[in-house]
Amino acid sequence: MKIPFSPELIHLHGSLGIQNYGLFIIMGIIISTVCAYHNKRFKQLHLEKVFLDIIMIGIIAGVVGGRFLVIISEPLLYPYWYDWFTLWEGGFSILGTLIGVIVTLPFYLKKINVPIIKFADLVSIYAPLCQSIARLGCFVAGCCYGITTKSICAVIYTNPETLAPYNIALHPTQLYSSFILFTLFIAMYCIGQRVCKKDGQLFIMYLTLASLERFIIDFWRADRIMTTDYLSFHQLVALGIIILLAVFYYYLEFIAKTTKITQR
Numbered sequence: 001m002k003i004p005f006s007p008e009l010i011h012l013h014g015s016l017g018i019q020n021y022g023l024f025i026i027m028g029i030i031i032s033t034v035c036a037y038h039n040k041r042f043k044q045l046h047l048e049k050v051f052l053d054i055i056m057i058g059i060i061a062g063v064v065g066g067r068f069l070v071i072i073s074e075p076l077l078y079p080y081w082y083d084w085f086t087l088w089e090g091g092f093s094i095l096g097t098l099i100g101v102i103v104t105l106p107f108y109l110k111k112i113n114v115p116i117i118k119f120a121d122l123v124s125i126y127a128p129l130c131q132s133i134a135r136l137g138c139f140v141a142g143c144c145y146g147i148t149t150k151s152i153c154a155v156i157y158t159n160p161e162t163l164a165p166y167n168i169a170l171h172p173t174q175l176y177s178s179f180i181l182f183t184l185f186i187a188m189y190c191i192g193q194r195v196c197k198k199d200g201q202l203f204i205m206y207l208t209l210a211s212l213e214r215f216i217i218d219f220w221r222a223d224r225i226m227t228t229d230y231l232s233f234h235q236l237v238a239l240g241i242i243i244l245l246a247v248f249y250y251y252l253e254f255i256a257k258t259t260k261i262t263q264r
Contacts, residue, residue, distance in 0.1 A: 001154070001155050001156070001157065002155075002156045002157075003140075003142075003157045003158065003159075003162075004158050004159055004164070005020065005140045005141075005142075005157075005159060005162070006159050006161050008018075008020070008161070013093050016162040019101075019137075019141065020137055020140040020141055021134075021137040021138060021140070021141040021143065021198075022137070023137065024133055024134055024136050024137025024138075025133075025134045025137055028127060028130035028131065028133035029055070029059065029130055030136045031078070031133060032127070032130035032133075033051075033055060035126050036122060036123070036125070036126045036127065037051070039122060039125065040122070041118070041122040041125075042122060045114060045115065045119060045122065047114070047119075050126055051116065052110055053108075054105070054108065054109070054114075054119075056106050057104070057105060058101050058104075058105055060188050061100040061101050061104035061105060062097040062098075062100050062101050063092070063100075065068040065093075065096045065097050065098070065100015065101065065103070065104075066092035066093050066094065066096040066097035066098050066100060067084065067092060067093075067096070067101050068096055068100070069093040069095060069096025069099065069130045069237070070092060070093045070096065071084055073093070073225050073233045073234070074225060075246065080174070081084075090222070093234065094131060094214070094240060095135070095211070095214055095234055095237050095241070097128055098207070098210070098241075099237075099241075101171070102222070105133075115199075117199045117200045117247050118199055118201065119202065120200070120202075121199060121201070121202035121203050122190065123203075124192075124194065124202045124203045124205070124206035125185070125189055125193065125202060125206075126131035126185070126189075127206060128181045128182070128184040128188060128206065128209075128210060129179045129182065130180075131210070132177075132179075132181035132182040132185060133178075134177045135174050135175070135177045135178035135181060136174070136175075136178055138174040138177075139172065139174035139175055139178070140161075141162070141163055141173075142157050142162030142163040142164035143163040143164070143223075144173060144177070144221060144223065145157075145164035145165070145173065145174070145221070145222055145223065146170045146171025146172060146173075146174075146176075146220045146221055146222055147162070147170065147171055147220055147221070147222045148168055148169060148170060148171075149170065149171045150169065151169075151171065153171070153172060154169035154170060154171065154172070155169070155170055155172045155175075156168065156169050156170070157170070159263075170222070171218055171220045173220050173221050176217055176220070177213060177214075177217050180213045180217070181210070184206070184209050184213070185239075188202065188205065188206060192205055198252070199252075200248070200249075200252045204245050204248065205243060205247050206240075208241075208242055208246055211238040211239075211242050212238070212242070213240045213247075214234060214235070214238045215238040215239065217237050218234055218235050218238075
C-alpha cells in the first residue's frame with residue numbers, strides 16, 4: 001500500500017505549521033476525555049469542576065516527559081539546547097509521556113483531594129484509546145516506522161517530506177500499535193471494569209499491557225536505539241515499568257491485608 005501523506009497538514013510560516021501528528025493527538029485527547037466524562041466513575045469522583053484542569057496539567061507533564069525521554073535516548077537529534085523546544089517538529093515518546101504524567105499528576109490530585117488510585121483507574125480505561133488514535137498520527141507522519149519487509153502488510157511512503165524512508169516497503173508498526181492499543185481499550189472497558197474490583201488493579205493492568213505492547217512492537221521498529229545486543233532502550237524502560245508495577249501490586253495487597261487485620 002502506498003502512502004502519499006505529508007507530515008504537515010497546514011503550512012503557516014517558515015518551519016511552523018500544523019502537523020498531522022499533533023492533530024491526531026488532540027483528537028485522541030478530546031475523544032477519550034468525552035468518553036471518560038460519561039463513565040460512572042467520573043461522577044463518583046466528583047470531577048466535574050476540576051477535570052479540565054487535571055487534563056491540562058496532564059498534557060503539560062506528558063509533553064515534557066515524552067520529549068525528555070526522546071532527548072536522553074537520542075541526544076544527537078538535538079545538538080543545541082533550544083532544539084529541545086522545537087515541539088512542532090515532532091519527537092515524543094509515549095512511554096516518556098506515561099512516566100511524566102504518573103510522576104507529576106499525583107501531586108496535583110493530592111492537592112485538590114481527588115483519590116489518586118481511583119482516578120488512575122478511570123484514566124487507565126481510556127488512555128489506550130487516546131494512544132490508539134495518536135498512533136494513527138504517527139502513521140500519517142511516518143514516524144515510528146518499521147523495518148523493511150516483503151509482507152503483504154507492507155506500506156510504502158511516497159512523499160519525500162515524510163519522516164520515514166520513502167519508496168521502501170516497511171512494516172506499518174504504527175498501525176500494529178494502534179490496533180493493539182484499541183484492542184486493549186476494548187478489553188479494559190468491557191472486561192477490566194468487571195474483573196478488576198480492587199482499587200489500582202485497572203491501573204496496573206493498563207500499564208502492564210501497554211508496556212508489553214511497546215516491548216513487543218519494538219522488535220519490528222526501525223528506529224530502535226539499541227542498548228544491548230537484543231533489547232532497545234525503550235524495551236528496557238518497558239521492562240522496568242513492568243517490574244515496578246509488580247512491586248506496586250504487592251504493595252497494594254500488603255496495604256489491603258494490613259487494613260483487614262486492623263479492622264478486626
